[in-house]
Amino acid sequence: MHVSAIIAAGGRGARFGTAGPKQFLALCGKPILRHSVEALAGSSRVSELVVALPADMVADPPTYLAAAGKPTVVVEGGARRQDSVARAFARVASRADVVIIHDAARPFVSGELIERTIDAAVAYGAAIAALPATDTVKRGNANRVIVGTLPRGEVFLAQTPQAFRTSVLRDALALATGHAEATDEAMLAEQAGHPVTLVDGDPRNIKITTPEDLEMAEALMAQRGGGAGLRIGNGYDLHRLVAGRPLILGGVTIPFEKGLLGHSDADAVCHALTDAILGAACAGDIGRHFPDTDPAWKDANSIAMLAHAAGIVREAGYNVVNVDVVVIAERPKLLPHVEAIRGNVARAIGIAPGQVSVKGKTNEGVGATGGGEAVAVHAVALIAHV
Secondary structure (H helix, E strand, O other): OOEEEEEEOOOOOOOOOOOOOOOOOOOOOOHHHHHHHHHHHEEEEEEEEEEEEEEOOOOOHHHHHHHOOEEEEEEEEOOOOHHHHHHHOOOOOOOOOOOEEEOOOOOOOHHHHHHHHHHHHHOEEEEEEEEOOOOOOOEOOOOOOOOEEEEEOEEEEEEEEEEEEHHHHHHHHHHHHHOOOOOOOHHHHHHOOOOOOOEEEOOOOOOOHHHHHHHHHHHHHOOOOOOOEEEEEEEEEEEEEEOOEEEOOOOEOOOEEEEEEEOOOOHHHHHHHEEEEEHHOOOOOHHHHHOOOOOOHOOOHHHHHHHHHHHHHHHHHHEEEEEEEEEEOOOOOOHHHHHHHHHHHHOOOHOOOOEEEEEEOOOOOOOOOOOEEEEEEEEEEEEOOO
């Protein structure tokens, strides 16, 4: 049997309140989406993945999608959830017997729940994971006045995954191209006249919608062992400023009359970060991996060195959670270049810019940095075992 899994990750997460989509925020060192992708890809019942992403990420999708271990297709999400799912459904294999749909923001889905939902779809045509209501359920009006009490035994809280025979989902999504509005595919299937079976959901299969949900998820992941193995590393670097050299910090060439002296491009930001990341993993330091006695590293691009160090850390079984950098220099001002530096560092390490902090400080005229003779950088990196 061929089972295609659609992961809905095209939303903007407006209710979460961050500038970027919530599904790309870190949960114990890994993006929320990655947890969900690995859960679906890890199921022996799933044959392929189709992931709906925000439009601006389709051309350069996260690298972990290519490493999922199953054939994976990326599509551009639509304005509504049902539009994203319809676009993803158009890319599932023609031989698909069952399609299972999952929200990217539910990173705790278990293999047992995935199998249970697929089995029910095979048997009945359509099925969703759901939890029975345990509280008394009230129905209110627009003025928040109770107008009725619903029979608790008839109320279920829908989750994902939701699974459908391919023909059933095709009928359901045909409504999505029109004016029908639905909060999930099960509702479309209902509107198309197909019965939908409820299977036992999982109370741990929470959906991350608010910052408070993310805090709860961090605690839950820690209980499961996913938060274990957090490690911190420090890095420090200092280079003299000399004439005739470019000033490069975080991969950005900054206009200035002097540059940093060193064997490589002397990018002190990357050097301090490389030491911090390697140190957190107890994997040596920059001098061990990139010795200044080796001509291979003469005038080398330090962004590439940082990327190599991040790869060493990943091979050791860790992901970078976040990094924090302090650049100490009297001149030039760092602020106009901070965002470009954050972007370069994030790409090199393989994390989001929101996981990179870069700050500029002066030394108030004290010492070599205060006298404009040198630039110093302090860095801290947090990594998590995966």
